[in-house]
Amino acid sequence: MAEVEVPAGYVPQYAMAFGAVDAPAVAVHDDNPLPVRAVRKPAASIPLTGTLAASGLAGPFVPELERSIRLTLTGDWSGTVELLRSADGAATALPLTAGGARWGRFTANANEVVADEGEAGARYYLSATLFGGTLAYRVAQ
Template identity: 55%
Template sequence: MQTFPTTAAPASFVPLTAMAYTADSGEAVAIDAAHPLPITTRLSAAASVPLTGSAAASSVAGPFTPDKARPIWLTLSGSWSGSVTVQRSTDGGATKQPLTVAGQPWGVFTANANEIVAEETVEGATYYLTITIASGLLSYRVAQ
């Protein structure tokens, strides 16, 4: 059993001296085993506008301008054959570079997919899809 220090007159209480955080209700909550310090960053909805569309012929789609420090999701669907290459630009689209990892191609797709392709940290970077269609109809979405 835990023992607490006694209080002496004139005080009849021990002031709380501890870390606290603001609960959703707006009240202060003292940190303890039942109320650990919240350490997850609360993110609001992404402000970036998704890039969506479909392609039946070869084309370049974009730009997609991502919010920084958030994953970028690519979704490819439909009945199609060909390839989709994710490209990145830091000069407004004048130069587009394919994504790589350790010098090897990354973000090149030849089938339907739904996955994270990047997370941006540079202000003003934009993303494009270089689409090569051999047959069929591709639907795409780049979003956060």
């Protein structure tokens, strides 16, 4: 392997190399990867949070694309809570499904990823049918 010496400002025989200022270039390979890592900024979406003491609908949550959506349910409550998705400005809000079965439907406290969104304009709503207690919710990325 030929070494590239300073003052050469380029590395013609390598597809990718790096080095310190005034130091020889070092080839990139499995044992010497680029000294970088992918950095992803925090999601810019605004979490949907609140409490419900009676049945109702909360939302919308406007997700950032290509990120997971996490639903957190806490409190002392009984009933059914379901995450709904709309792609037509809330004219139609449909339950989430996986393999044809309902998904994102809960009867107890939860903290889990429920969806990944890739369609611009999609909105999420939380539908709760409560029989008692107070539900605290958070839909976020």
